[in-house]
Amino acid sequence: MPNILSPDSNALDRGFQALADATRRGVIARLAQGEASVADLAAPYDMALPSFLQHVRVLEAAGLISTVKTGRVRTCWLEAQRLAALDQWIAGYEAAWNTRLDRLGQILETKGDTQ
Amino acid sequence: MPNILSPDSNALDRGFQALADATRRGVIARLAQGEASVADLAAPYDMALPSFLQHVRVLEAAGLISTVKTGRVRTCWLEAQRLAALDQWIAGYEAAWNTRLDRLGQILETKGDTQ
DNA sequence: AAGAATGTTAGGCATATACCTAAGTAACTC
DNA sequence: GAGTTACTTAGGTATATGCCTAACATTCTT
Numbered sequence: 001m002p003n004i005l006s007p008d009s010n011a012l013d014r015g016f017q018a019l020a021d022a023t024r025r026g027v028i029a030r031l032a033q034g035e036a037s038v039a040d041l042a043a044p045y046d047m048a049l050p051s052f053l054q055h056v057r058v059l060e061a062a063g064l065i066s067t068v069k070t071g072r073v074r075t076c077w078l079e080a081q082r083l084a085a086l087d088q089w090i091a092g093y094e095a096a097w098n099t100r101l102d103r104l105g106q107i108l109e110t111k112g113d114t115q
Numbered sequence: 116m117p118n119i120l121s122p123d124s125n126a127l128d129r130g131f132q133a134l135a136d137a138t139r140r141g142v143i144a145r146l147a148q149g150e151a152s153v154a155d156l157a158a159p160y161d162m163a164l165p166s167f168l169q170h171v172r173v174l175e176a177a178g179l180i181s182t183v184k185t186g187r188v189r190t191c192w193l194e195a196q197r198l199a200a201l202d203q204w205i206a207g208y209e210a211a212w213n214t215r216l217d218r219l220g221q222i223l224e225t226k227g228d229t230q
Numbered sequence: 231a232a233g234a235a236t237g238t239t240a241g242g243c244a245t246a247t248a249c250c251t252a253a254g255t256a257a258c259t260c
Numbered sequence: 261g262a263g264t265t266a267c268t269t270a271g272g273t274a275t276a277t278g279c280c281t282a283a284c285a286t287t288c289t290t
Contacts, residue, residue: 009137009140012134012135012137012140013135013136013137014135015135016131016132016134016135017131017132017135017247019127019131019204019205020127020128020129020130020131020132020135021128021247021248022124022127022128023248025124025127025204028208029208032208032211033211037266037267038266038267039265039266039267047248047249047250048249048250048251049266049267049268050249050250050251050267050268050269050270051248051249051250053267053268054247054248054249055248058247069267071256071257071258071266072255072256072257072258072265072266072267073257073265073266073267074266074267078208080209083205083208083209084209086205087202087205087206087209089134089140090134090198090201090202090205091202093143093144093147093193093198094195094198094199094202096147096148132277136277136278138278152236152237153236153237154235154236154237162278162279162280163279163280163281164236164237164238165237165238165239165240165279165280165281166278166279166280168237168238169277169278169279170278173277184236184237186236186286186287186288187235187236187237187285187286187287187288188235188236188237188287189236189237
């Protein structure tokens with residue numbers, strides 16, 4: 001039973017997939033500074049707007065950003081908790097591995113003492 | 116000039132792309148427990164071995180794992196530092212966003228004081 | 231040496247991704 | 261109300277991804 005704290009496999013798929021593109025990472029970097037319109041976000045990129053919009057949609061489908069359209073402008077902002085969920089997935093295995101290395105370190109140290 | 120500590124864009128592309136698949140995340144989870152052969156890693160999956168091997172190669176190309184073939188067995192292990200690099204990319208923007216929120220919180224608080 | 235175990239290569243198929251241009255639609259601005 | 265702005269939809273192309281089967285190579289076991 002997946003919930004907001006432990007994303008299901010599809011959420012991780014979409015989240016990491018969304019981060020696997022420089023344009024989309026750029027958007028995230030920009031939104032970390034504060035909300036922005038689609039046009040603002042698109043400005044730095046030499047890309048047709050429909051192509052850019054697709055990136056915005058991928059980010060939104062992944063839950064990494066949210067958007068609202070007001071008048072003719074669509075405003076976008078970061079959903080940091082989803083970013084945090086991805087972060088935590090990675091950190092969990094990093095931690096497991098480091099714990100293993102620590103334990104290995106201890107074993108080697110102990111053996112060293114007895115030599 | 117990209118280096119091992121600050122992965123270039125392609126490294127991030129490949130890294131996050133590699134994590135965007137449940138099978139590959141499963142491999143990472145398994146390798147966090149310790150090294151394993153390709154056959155060991157493949158065992159839980161209902162997938163033809165060549166298909167599975169491709170996942171192993173994607174992980175290796177992303178630098179998330181390393182492998183060595185000894186006799187007829189290819190042994191795989193986790194490269195935690197690459198995992199850490201991805202972790203840190205995310206954590207950086209999460210932090211930027213949270214700092215912003217903190218500042219916003221302070222502003223709201225300050226305004227509250229003067230009301 | 232024969233057979234089993236462990237990959238690996240080659241080739242093919244279906245779907246997804248990343249881009250494009252052209253042609254809308256809706257909301258401001260004058 | 262005519263033009264401009266800010267998206268949006270539709271449709272198309274090229275490449276990448278994830279899977280498969282069949283066949284091959286190498287190494288270990290007996």
